[in-house]
Amino acid sequence: MDKDTPTFDKENYIKEFLNLNSNKFSKEQSINIFLGALFQLLTDKTVFNKNSDIKIFLNQIFEKEYKDYLFRSRPYLAARVLKDIKKYRSYRDIINLSTEIAKILDKEILLDSKTSKTKPKNKIENNILGWLDHVNKDGEK
Structure with missing residues (x-):
């Protein structure tokens, strides 16, 4: 990826899509920003690791099934989705x-954070237990 190309994460995409409201x-600017952000989202491998994740996402958003051959190539899939949006969707729909x-x-960010396998480093219970252990050791002297 080029140095000048900004990297996006889910939070940035959320801000970009909400900014359209x-x-x-x-x-015209809103439509173009939407189409550009959607193309970048669909081709972003950090947001959608697998092409099957895109299929689920598109079913949720557009309630439309795309043929399996489109999911072999993200740019082709994104081009088809953008074409359908331009052809069949109004500004209000966008x-x-x-x-x-x-x-x-x-929602996916919340689910990702809830199902994260890493444990939080500083749980308050651990801090209190550590403090109590420290106080008890000092009291035993």
């Missing part, structure tokens, strides 16, 4: 889709 952009995508990505 503000009145900062014209109708704004609603951006909100829905942000909600789904936010």
Whole structure:
């Protein structure tokens, strides 16, 4: 990846999609930003590790089945999805889709953090137990 190309994580995508609801952009600008952000999201391997994850995501968002051969190539899949959006979706639909995508990505962030296998380093219980052990050792002297 090029040094000048920004790297995105799920939080950045959420901000980008929610930013479309503000009145900062014209109708055309909002549509173009949405299409660009969606293309980048669909081709991002850090957000969607497997192409099957994209299939689940598209079923949730668009409630449309895409043929399996499209999932062999992310750019082809993204191009087809963007073509369908431009052809069949209105501006209002696109704004609603951006909100829905942000909600789904936010849910996935919560699920990822809940199912994380790493334990938090500083649990309050551990700190209290450590403090009590320290106090008891000092009291025994």
